[in-house]
Amino acid sequence: MSTLILLRHGNSDWNQKNLFTGWVDVRLSEQGVTEAKRAGELLAESGLAPQILYTSVLTRAIQTANLALEVADRLWIPVKRSWRLNERHYGSLQGLDKAKTLATYGEEQFKTWRRSFDVPPPPLADDAEWSQFGDERYADIPDAEFPRTESLKLVIDRMLPYWESDITKDLAAGKTVLVTAHGNSLRALVKHLDGIPDDEIAELNIPTGIPLVYELDDAFRPTAPSRYLDPEAAAAGAAAVAAQGKK
Numbered sequence: 001m002s003t004l005i006l007l008r009h010g011n012s013d014w015n016q017k018n019l020f021t022g023w024v025d026v027r028l029s030e031q032g033v034t035e036a037k038r039a040g041e042l043l044a045e046s047g048l049a050p051q052i053l054y055t056s057v058l059t060r061a062i063q064t065a066n067l068a069l070e071v072a073d074r075l076w077i078p079v080k081r082s083w084r085l086n087e088r089h090y091g092s093l094q095g096l097d098k099a100k101t102l103a104t105y106g107e108e109q110f111k112t113w114r115r116s117f118d119v120p121p122p123p124l125a126d127d128a129e130w131s132q133f134g135d136e137r138y139a140d141i142p143d144a145e146f147p148r149t150e151s152l153k154l155v156i157d158r159m160l161p162y163w164e165s166d167i168t169k170d171l172a173a174g175k176t177v178l179v180t181a182h183g184n185s186l187r188a189l190v191k192h193l194d195g196i197p198d199d200e201i202a203e204l205n206i207p208t209g210i211p212l213v214y215e216l217d218d219a220f221r222p223t224a225p226s227r228y229l230d231p232e233a234a235a236a237g238a239a240a241v242a243a244q245g246k247k
């Protein structure tokens with residue numbers, strides 16, 4: 001048995017502006033900083049003590065983890081980072097306003113791009129304003145494999161090998177593992193852990209800044225339903241994510 005804690009980064013500057021973000025490296029908003037600290041309080045109050053931290057290579061996830069662990073007095077734990085935990089690459093939607101995109105393309109296309117299982121948005125050109133192609137932190141990704149857009153299915157394809165090669169090794173060693181990542185990379189992981197079918201995953205939204213706890217058996221399967229450490233705030237936060245674009 002081992003404990004896995006999933007934490008979506010706190011509200012970011014671009015969450016606040018209602019822009020598609022993906023791999024664009026924006027920082028936490030003031031609200032996001034408050035949420036990250038609150039996540040640390042929730043961890044401490046519940047007696048959960050992460051022993052190793054995994055993050056994406058995006059600043060908003062790293063800031064969130066650092067703020068939460070500082071409050072929980074666990075800033076010293078070992079850290080591993082990987083682009084495989086990054087947010088979904090949002091292709092040519094990166095940098096676009098969600099409400100304007102909804103108004104331009106209509107609700108069906110908008111929902112398909114945001115939440116369908118396997119339809120990626122149009123790809124982003126390498127020389128486009130919001131492209132990350134050439135960023136030093138992705139030097140280990142061969143040019144031909146560098147994501148220019150991703151569906152949730154493609155996120156699962158690049159995230160699961162890392163889950164299997166690294167994260168499960170620490171769980172197998174009995175460690176309490178904290179994974180601080182993103183709305184869609186965590187949707188991918190929750191889909192895997194909870195066995196959510198492809199045609200039901202559109203309805204799953206993950207709120208910012210609230211720890212989600214799994215107890216896992218030796219095969220890394222949940223022994224009971226996962227739980228948010230603040231269930232009321234989590235329900236409200238998930239509903240707000242689902243409604244994005246409509247304001």
Ligand SMILES: O=C(O)[C@@H](CO)OP(=O)(O)O
Pocket residue numbers: 015019020021022023087088090114183184241244
């Ligand atoms: O813009 C994004 O990268 C993500 C997460 O903020 O948005 P969405 O919830 O629309 O997938």
